[in-house]
Amino acid sequence: MPTSKNFDRLLKLMKERNEDGFKQMLRSLSPSQRLDVLKEQGDQKITLLKYAAARGFTEIIKVVITLLPESELYNILAIQDDNGNTLLSVAACYGSTDIVKLIANAVPTAVLYSLIRIQNKIGDTPLRRGLVEEKTETAKYILECLPASDMSKVISIPNNKGHTVLSRVAQFGLMDVLKLCVDIIPPAQLFSKVLVADDDGDTAIHCAAYGNQSEAAVYLLDKLTKNQVKEILEIRNKEGYTPIEYAKSEDHNDFATTANDYLNNRKIFLKGFAATLEANSIKKLTWPITDEDIVEKYLNESDVKTDIINLPLRSSTQPNTEDMYNCKEKYYQMTSPIRGRCLIINNRDFEVPSTPDQVKLDKRKGSDVDVANIVNVFTQLSFICEVHTNLTNRPDSLGFFTEDSPSGAGATVNDIKQKSDPFPGDHLSTDDLFLLKASFLSE
Missing domain, CATH: 1.25.40.20 (Ankyrin repeat-containing domain)
Known part of the structure; x- marks a missing residue:
């Protein structure tokens, strides 16, 4: 099918790598002419936008998206060529992450979800197309474009x-x-x-x-x-x-x-996770038992899968997250070298009831593994962590009180600080404080 003169001229400018000329001509067209030429398909049903994506002309695509009315964006972006590939699929194929970002930021989440689900003639989505072409960075960005429930x-x-x-x-x-x-x-x-x-x-x-x-x-x-x-x-x-x-x-x-x-023997691999924890300085904590013992002990107590997480935290690539991070007037800042303090109380074992009206509580199996996961995550988030195990409701349980007042009677704030501050140093130099209690709800 023959193409229009406008299409041929714009394609010629693109092949000459004359981006400025392309943008100038596109802007000179009326809205209806512009829409018509962007819907046209040349050889193998390839649109001007797909030519631009294949050649990495990010600025051209940026201008086109800016000039298009929002109501027409999906219709243009969903056009498929002879192989069934959309603009998003072509961008993923060539590893053009910037173009994928432009598309992701230009349309609502529901529209983006529809675009990411479109399959080409062999059934590949843009995500899988990027992986087939070994464009892993682009594929990783696509994976983070949608809510987990949709991307799953x-x-x-x-x-x-x-x-x-x-x-x-x-x-x-x-x-x-x-x-x-x-x-x-x-x-x-x-x-x-x-x-x-x-x-x-x-x-x-x-x-x-x-x-x-x-x-x-x-x-x-x-x-x-x-x-x-x-x-x-x-x-x-x-x-x-x-x-x-x-x-x-x-x-x-x-x-x-x-x-x-x-x-x-699954244990040999779980011991590997414990070794990773040790490398991340989790051993600095005063544990009741060693990390390796935690894993083996839990495996002997339960047939349920156990994971000690080695979570590789990564920076967000979402623009709205960056905006939140930089807006000091609206959002709480988390920028100090030590983000904050994290006090974790792990009540794992419980005393035998002394009276008939007290409830007998079983041991919380696997509790130490839960705490190891929590510590690992907060340590990576630059928090100082301290773990206390099997605390009671007695006032001296954390060791805050002096020998002169073992029951807490007459203890002052200064007494408490001098005896044991679980987080010594200037509290104003950090951003946040977490207090986490792992126990039974009724306890």
């Missing part, structure tokens, strides 16, 4: 061969993207997502086996319960292989050994 659905969209985002990142060991996906997917749904099989019957763990990506497989398995791990490692694909057998058939013996060891 996008992650699960299969292409024409049943391949999902999760299977792709597992097969190629894209750990940063995999961790983002796992953070986004609700924990209760993760097992069902990992179970999804493609047309060959391969689950995400089969895909990791095919790619010899034992780290990716272990990361996924460690988010599941022991019974779920056993079940998923016994699933056979259409060739009749379990993930471990599939790895062996591809001579990926390292994967097979690692997965088999994990199936038989």
Whole structure:
């Protein structure tokens, strides 16, 4: 189908890399002419915007989005070429994160959700297209563009061969993207997502086996319960292989050994998480037992999966978050070198009732692991943490009172500060204080 003179002139200016000329001509057109030319499709049904995205002309796309009425944005951005690719898909394919940002910031969340869900002729969404082309930074940005509840659905969209985002990142060991996906997917749904099989019957763990990506497989398995791990490692694909057998058939013996060891003894990997905690200075705290003992003890007490989180905190890329951070008049600042103090009270063990009317409380199994997670997160957020275990309601429980007043009678504020300030130093030099109590609700 022949194109208009306006389309041909604008395309010529773009091919000559004359961005200023393109923008000047586009602005000179009437709104209706501008809309018509942006809807036109040249060879292979490619629009002017897609030519611009393929060549990295971010400023051209910025001007176009600015000039378009909001009511027409979706209609223009959703146009698909011969291969079914939209502007967002082309930008993801070329790793043009700036163009993806322009689109994400120009449309409402509901419209963006619709755009991110559009699949091309082989069934790939823009997110999966970016991953196929190894544009991981762009893919990571797309993952953070939507609320987790919406993005979790996008992650699960299969292409024409049943391949999902999760299977792709597992097969190629894209750990940063995999961790983002796992953070986004609700924990209760993760097992069902990992179970999804493609047309060959391969689950995400089969895909990791095919790619010899034992780290990716272990990361996924460690988010599941022991019974779920056993079940998923016994699933056979259409060739009749379990993930471990599939790895062996591809001579990926390292994967097979690692997965088999994990199936038989999950503790060795959880001890690895405890070692990570030690590297992050969690050992500076006065624990009732060592981190490694916490993990082993909890595993012996419960069949429920246990995670000590090594959370790689990252800066937000969302413009509204940056605006909040810089607006000192409206939002509380968190900018001091030591963000604040975090006092954690962990009541794990409880005394035997002394009277019949008192309720007997069981030991809170796994409580130390919960506290380890809390400390790990707050330490990464630059808080000073202090943990106290099994405190009572007696006034000297935190050690605040002097020997002359063991019951607290007659103790002054100065007495308390001189005896034991859990957070010594200038409190005004920090931004925040957290007091967290881990206990039974009735206690």
